[in-house]
Amino acid sequence: MEIINLDPRDCTRWKYADRNHFEFGDTEALALDIQTNGQINPVFVRKISNDPQFKYEVIAGSRRLKACLSANIKMSAILVDVPDDKAATIQIKENEQVPLSEYSKGLAFDKLKKDNKLTQEQLASLACCSRKKIFSLLTFAQVDPKIWQAVGNMSKVSAKSSETILAISKKSPEHKEALIEIAEEIKKGAGYKRIEQLVNAILLGATHTGEEEQITSKS
Numbered sequence: 001m002e003i004i005n006l007d008p009r010d011c012t013r014w015k016y017a018d019r020n021h022f023e024f025g026d027t028e029a030l031a032l033d034i035q036t037n038g039q040i041n042p043v044f045v046r047k048i049s050n051d052p053q054f055k056y057e058v059i060a061g062s063r064r065l066k067a068c069l070s071a072n073i074k075m076s077a078i079l080v081d082v083p084d085d086k087a088a089t090i091q092i093k094e095n096e097q098v099p100l101s102e103y104s105k106g107l108a109f110d111k112l113k114k115d116n117k118l119t120q121e122q123l124a125s126l127a128c129c130s131r132k133k134i135f136s137l138l139t140f141a142q143v144d145p146k147i148w149q150a151v152g153n154m155s156k157v158s159a160k161s162s163e164t165i166l167a168i169s170k171k172s173p174e175h176k177e178a179l180i181e182i183a184e185e186i187k188k189g190a191g192y193k194r195i196e197q198l199v200n201a202i203l204l205g206a207t208h209t210g211e212e213e214q215i216t217s218k219s
Helices: 027-037 062-071 084-094 102-114 120-127 131-141 145-151 159-169 173-181 183-187 192-207
Strands: 002-006 011-013 043-047 056-060 075-079
Touching: 011 062, 027 062, 043 084, 056 062, 056 075, 056 084, 062 075, 084 102, 084 120, 102 120, 102 131, 102 159, 120 131, 131 159, 145 173, 145 183, 159 173, 159 192, 173 183, 173 192, 183 192
Parallel strands: 011 056, 043 075
Antiparallel strands: 002 075, 043 056
16 A cells, blocks of 8 residues: 545445435535544545546545545545455455445445446445345335435435335325325335335325225214
């Protein structure tokens, strides 16, 4: 490994970068802190070739990259020469310092798995979780994007809720529309049981018509 100072404008994010825009936090405050106190933690970069615009790709440290770009200051980086599976390990371990949403983890893990960079077993080992957990995380990438677009901020959506949403959405177009209708509740962090209840309430409420559905007490 080699520590270098470089122009952040020469850098782009790694194609498997996992931190989404809603998880960057206050990068302006981070930029000010770097200007005042210096960059305590370098980013991790790899050299890239055959790209006329960029010289490096940031495999860990996207928040610091954005902060240095906004402040127009040099960025401290650890230059590594590693394959994608090792780069993924660096990224996963780096994110233990600043927690990442399960949504972001799920999408990143799905890309790595689909491109045969890491197996489900390897992902489970690196993330220190069960294969069942990885299965749930991978469902984020399988849910109709329209549902996630309706939710917007995914920071409070759990992997278990994603697994439930995927299962419900496959039942019918009406189920999918019901999920979109309760997007605000999902955004707030509704658990899988609550999601099931809300969807059932919408669907049953739409079909309960007529006197045969009424129940009258003896009084």
